[in-house]
Amino acid sequence: MTNDFYHGIIKNLHVGYAYHRIICDTQGTPVDYEFIEVNRAFEAATGLIGAEIIGKTVTAVIPEIRDSGFDWIRFYGEIALNHTTAEIEQYSSPLNRWYRVQVYSPETNYFITLFNDITREKRDLAERNLLLTTLHDIVFEISTDYHFTNVIVQDETTLFAPKKNIIGSHITSIFSKDLSEEIIVVFKAAHDTGQKQEFEYKSPVPTDKRWFLAEIFYINDNESPRFVVSIHDISRRKRMEKSLFIEKERLQTTLLSIGDGVISTDSRGCVTLLNKVAENLTGWNQQEAYGLPLDQVLKLVNEYTRESCENPARRVLEEGLIIELNNHTLLLSKDGREIPIEDSAAPIKDQDGQITGVVIVFRDFTDKKEKQEKIEYLSFHDHLTGLYNRRYFDEELKRLNTPRNLPLSLLIFDVNGLKLTNDAFGHMAGDRLLKKVAQTMQTISRSDDIIARIGGDEFVILLPQTEIQEAKELAKRINTALSHEHLEAGQISISSGWAVKTTADEEITEVFKAAENKMYQYKISERNSTRNEAIQFIMKTLYEKLPREQQHSERVSNISGLIGAAMGMNKEEINELKTAGALHDIGKIAIGNEILDKTGELNDFEWLEIRRHPEISFSILSSLNDYAPLANIILVHHERYDGTGYPKGLSAEQIPLPARIIAIADAFDAMTYGRPYKEPLTTEAAIREIVAGKSTQFDPAIADIFLSVLAENNYCL
Incomplete structure (x- = not known):
């Protein structure tokens, strides 16, 4: 695959990517760095436009960076100069943002930054075939006891030692002990198999940076059995290989460092590539999916209607624009799983701007969706009883306070003896008391009644389109049911109050206060007898204990x-x-x-x-x-x-x-x-x-x- 393909993927990734060169002063201290390449996600993450910053230094683009609380130039400089990696979470005061930055130095003086929550590396790039050439050939003849017997070379200056010094020497006197042992192992393999063996090694001369490829043949000559070794200078190939490896690692690290699924298609919308995350999510592997239409591999339906979603590749190929997947999109995997997903699709273009395919980048939305739902639930529910909380009740009261819901009745309840229960039997007993009250209210109330815990021991039931008499009957049934329930502090007792809004001009806050006042009046009238009974019950329980x-x-x-x-x-x-x-x-x-x-x-x-x-x-x-x-x-x-x-x-x-x-x-x-x-x-x-x-x-x-x-x-x- 061409570099255009990989650059197309990086350009459209949802991970912020940037490639930089560090700039040092005459003492070798990092003082600046230059933008070489960025993708759209980087632009979105930083607010910096690629066309405006490429080729410029960071101090020219962001002058305030020198005064920021964190020394970004020094941090990146140490990584680029030492050819290392790092990951930090850091606030950027010039950009007024926090980033989780993964930094990687592909070669000295250069570094790559990735901005996102990076969890897994699942991307496998196909190895590129390298066309290697040789500059010079050298032929050695070596005896079976590993002494050099002949050297054939056109230019003796290409040798690592004078020819006369090589002939007659043992391998171990030319090469280091470790390298000699490796070479002898290869020689033995050539001898035992009768087949050519290859071995790559670096010049044994410390100042010589060249690399060589040795092709080793065993000549089974009865009179003079020997090894013939053809040496090729592969230094240029090694340099190319290193350069290509760095490029490949840069692309591979970028793709594998993200937890997103990546699928690419050709210009017909047929699958050409799935990364490992995409394989896991779709249930298809690369070999099975190759050449199939995208909508056969990436089956998308609406979570609620179950209708098939539009093929993202087809739309991108038609419009040439980046598109985002619709909300509430489910991926139907090959193995029967239904996975909420999110993200987008973008065109891959060649140097002429022609669309050569589509890249779809998507992620499993399950955890995020569950967390959102949990947060939403907790924001509107009481954590102890599972009833609605005060926040939800206030919003529902506003929503239902309309003429069509009249008469709108309110029931307010206060649990008697909660403090006594907590003091005498512990807060777990108090929690059981509140849960029992909540369960009883839920059991007796209608399914569409709004029941909420609005305070430590206070509950309220909101009854739209309900006459006051019906509300009173409900309160009576709840009180009666609870009077038959006994917990640590004895019989459960609650005080109740009620009120109703019958006309549109009545203030709902006044109706609430009226219900609350009635409840407090009832509570005051019953307080002493209820508490005296509780004290007697506690003493009875103590004596039994x-x-x-x-x-x-x-x-x-x-x-x-x-x-x-x-x-x-x-x-x-x-x-x-x-x-x-x-x-x-x-x-x-x-x-x-x-x-x-x-x-x-x-x-x-x-x-x-x-x-x-x-x-x-x-x-x-x-x-x-x-x-x-x-x-x-x-x-x-x-x-x-x-x-x-x-x-x-x-x-x-x-x-x-x-x-x-x-x-x-x-x-x-x-x-x-x-x-x-x-x-x-x-x-x-x-x-x-x-x-x-x-x-x-x-x-x-x-x-x-x-x-x-x-x-x-x-x-x-």
């Missing part, structure tokens, strides 16, 4: 009440104290049984978990009006009189009186009844601990009162 905790809580409540009575508290204060004592460990509902029931010594992490329970208790109780005062007491019942307790490090009178009382009651009961990780103490031992802890762990005055109460009850509480 830790049966010993019920007796412990009852004993701490009773002991606290006795101390409070001995201190002269009134009935209301004693009742509050006893309630706080009963609830003081409610936060343990969020601690795992593997820690609470551990019989061995607790490690540091497990102690940290245990020490969280007062704060968890506070979070559970503080949001309820009836329990808020108790929350502050329970939060600090593990503070110590000397200030070394937790969670706040309070001391002495800073600790509320009820908390100081509960601290003694809790400690005494824990000591006398034990813990899974600690054996119980006798009453006498526990008393000694209480006495020892006066003024450090316990309030000394309350400790004395407790000891008096204990004595009055015959040391049995």
Whole structure:
């Protein structure tokens, strides 16, 4: 294939391609580079026009490049001068763009840049046949023990050593050890096969850059068996080969460095070439597809209508223009796959501007399409419940807010007890609660109703062409269905509100506010009873989880009440104290049984978990009006009189009186009844601990009162 063919492909690739020459100052430092060749994709990627920049230096085209944050000239110069490759992602301030640049130096002082996401190299160029010529012939005769016996040459100056020095010498005295070993292997092959063998080598003289081809024959002469070696100077061929190799590598690297499929056709629209990516995508290999009409190999249909798409080669051949494939184009591969593809087709022209074929460059659009669809889905859906999100709801509300959708009803719901569930049972339990609410709404609502989660615990249903009574019935069915569902925090409860827009002049925002206000009114009226039920359910669950905790809580409540009575508290204060004592460990509902029931010594992490329970208790109780005062007491019942307790490090009178009382009651009961990780103490031992802890762990005055109460009850509480 001609260079025009390859240049045609590069010219129409969707990868930005440019070929440059580096320019150095007198000290050999890169100071500029020149544009030699660019393709259309390079023009599109950089905004630079090939016709205006070819033959010019980059500092003339982009003067600002010297002041940019990245030294492009130095970067490219090191690659061009060292004949290396590199790949970077870099921002170009003069062009105001980011590029992923793959740089390759085909020969010293020159470099190629490719601008794109380059993932695979799948292109195989056919090797070019090289027509080689020889300049001079030399004939050596060599004995079977590898000594030179004769040299025949027209011009002795073409030899690598004087003729007289060669004759009689052993191969190993003329050539290096490694080269001699290679040559002897070839000689042996000529001897064993009786056939001509060829061997290429560089002149053994360090300053001599010539290359030679040795044609080796074995002469089986009974009197004088020998090897005859004909030497041809192939230096010119090597130079041509190197030049052609660089050209081929430049083209091949460009094509193979992209992940696009490439198909070319002749002037009739029949396939002449498929690269490896095109073979993989179409299911056809080069040999099978060669000469077939393009539309037989590249079968394209519309994703939605399934109608065949226009043959891109035919259109390009008719119009001579670059065309892009239609959106939603599917490639039907030979093996039955359906692959979304994108990209374009362009003409290949000869030096006279005549169209000699078409090149189609395309890529698998599957991943990009899936990502786009996923991004689109995520942008309009709530990631937890799968319902629509607030953004989608707002847009749908605008879209449906038209007279033909009246009456337009709105239902707003708020999940009761979500914070309690999160605090008591963890956020995973809260997530399960929200998912169950969402699933129930989806099951009961109509398929075309718009259901969205618009906040942490808020949901809304948009009902076009729906009377308010029908909306109320739907809300009732959802509430009833959820009331039969039970999760960690017990029966699911939601508050609901509704409103309807019946006339075009009503503001939809006011309708939304009306529904929201109704929902909040309902939530306020039900809040205390719902939350009280939740607290009772949490305590019931705690007792089922830790049966010993019920007796412990009852004993701490009773002991606290006795101390409070001995201190002269009134009935209301004693009742509050006893309630706080009963609830003081409610936060343990969020601690795992593997820690609470551990019989061995607790490690540091497990102690940290245990020490969280007062704060968890506070979070559970503080949001309820009836329990808020108790929350502050329970939060600090593990503070110590000397200030070394937790969670706040309070001391002495800073600790509320009820908390100081509960601290003694809790400690005494824990000591006398034990813990899974600690054996119980006798009453006498526990008393000694209480006495020892006066003024450090316990309030000394309350400790004395407790000891008096204990004595009055015959040391049995």
